[in-house]
Amino acid sequence: QQPVQSPQAVILREGEDAVINCSSSKALYSVHWYRQKHGEAPVFLMILLKGGEQKGHDKISASFNEKKQQSSLYLTASQLSYSGTYFCGTENTAGGGADGLTFGKGTHLIIQP
Amino acid sequence: NAGVMQNPRHLVRRRGQEARLRCSPMKGHSHVYWYRQLPEEGLKFMVYLQKENIIDESGMPKERFSAEFPKEGPSILRIQQVVRGDSAAYFCASSPTVSDRAFFGQGTRLTVV
Numbered sequence: 504q505q506p507v508q509s510p511q512a513v514i515l516r517e518g519e520d521a522v523i524n525c526s527s528s529k530a531l532y533s534v535h536w537y538r539q540k541h542g543e544a545p546v547f548l549m550i551l552l553k554g555g556e557q558k559g560h561d562k563i564s565a566s567f568n569e570k571k572q573q574s575s576l577y578l579t580a581s582q583l584s585y586s587g588t589y590f591c592g593t594e595n596t597a598g599g600g601a602d603g604l605t606f607g608k609g610t611h612l613i614i615q616p
Numbered sequence: 617n618a619g620v621m622q623n624p625r626h627l628v629r630r631r632g633q634e635a636r637l638r639c640s641p642m643k644g645h646s647h648v649y650w651y652r653q654l655p656e657e658g659l660k661f662m663v664y665l666q667k668e669n670i671i672d673e674s675g676m677p678k679e680r681f682s683a684e685f686p687k688e689g690p691s692i693l694r695i696q697q698v699v700r701g702d703s704a705a706y707f708c709a710s711s712p713t714v715s716d717r718a719f720f721g722q723g724t725r726l727t728v729v
Contacts, residue, residue, distance in 0.1 A: 533715055544707065544720040545659065552715070590659060594715060604649060604709070604718055608658040 504529065506593045508607035515581050515614050523576040523610045525591030534574040535592040535604060536565055538585075545590060548576070578612070586614045618642070620710050621690075622721035629698045629728050637693040637724045641710030648691045649709045649718060650683060659707065665691060698728045 509524045525534060533552045537545040549558055551567035551574060559565060562579040578585055588611050592604040621640040629635050641648050646667050651659040661675040665685040676683065680698075685691040695702055705725050709718040 535717065537720075544722050545709075547717045547719065550715075550717055588658075592659075592718070604664075605661050606651070606659040 504595065505605055506531075506534075506591055506607040508589075508591055508610050510610060511608070512611040513613070515612070517583060517614055517616050518580050521578040521581060521612060523578075523589050523591075523612070524573065525575070525593070525607055526573040527593055527595075528572070529595065530571045531574075532571075532594045532596055534565075534567055535594075536574075536576050537590045537592065537606075538587045539590065539609075540587040548589075581612075581614050583614050583616065586612055588612070620645075620708060620719050620721035622706075622708050622724050624724060625722060627724055627726045629726065631699055631728055632697050635695040635698050635702070635726055635728075637695075637706050637708075637726070638690045639693070639708030639710075639721055640690040641708075642719055645710035645712050645719075647711045647713065647718075648685050649711075650691075650693050651707045651709065653705045653707060653723075655704075662693070662706075695726075698726075700728050702726060703728045 506525050506527045513521050535550045536548040539545040554569045554571045557566045565576045567574045588609040590606045590609045592606045623638050648665045650662040653659050663676050663683045664672040668687050680696045682694045705723045707723045709720045711718040
């Protein structure tokens with residue numbers, strides 16, 4: 504089942520903050536966040552496995568709510584290099600599950616100087 | 617440790633021809649995913665394979681498309697009798713376990729003329 508991402512697109516000025524949401528109608532086993540720049544491969548950002556978990560590095564962090572149905576990606580004091588399309592990938596079952604990693608449609612983030 | 621290797625990077629085929637896309641996962645990775653990405657769209661799951669087994673092919677069109685991941689050698693995504701609508705970027709990702717971070721290859725851009 505494909506997760507739902509919002510918003511579809513965000514335009515920010517350098518230094519502003521952004522939040523990207525990823526939600527599912529069912530409890531998830533894990534959420535993976537990736538960023539893809541135009542014409543390039545998606546690059547892994549982080550994975551969340553536990554309800555209530557928060558993790559991050561530099562000014563990019565993410566949370567996974569207690570019910571494990573929603574994750575949010577937080578970009579603080581955005582930099583020009585943050586521009587790209589952000590995808591959340593979700594797994595419905597634990598290791599060995601047949602679903603694989605299913606991605607949302609992506610959120611386009613444009614950072615302007 | 618080389619990353620996920622996909623070849624060719626660009627492939628042009630005439631309508632009705634066959635396209636073969638290759639993906640060599642990272643060393644030690646036994647899980648392979650194939651995704652299709654149309655311009656300005658998200659990553660659409662196609663198939664999930666482990667060595668010699670197809671775990672989930674729910675995203676694969678029923679006809680003309682097939683995938684394999686033999687005991688030796690790369691994973692192959694095969695598209696028979698290609699049509700213009702098959703033109704897209706095809707990404708392969710691999711992971712050591714199903715709930716681990718997935719590493720993406722650079723993709724194969726298929727153009728059907």
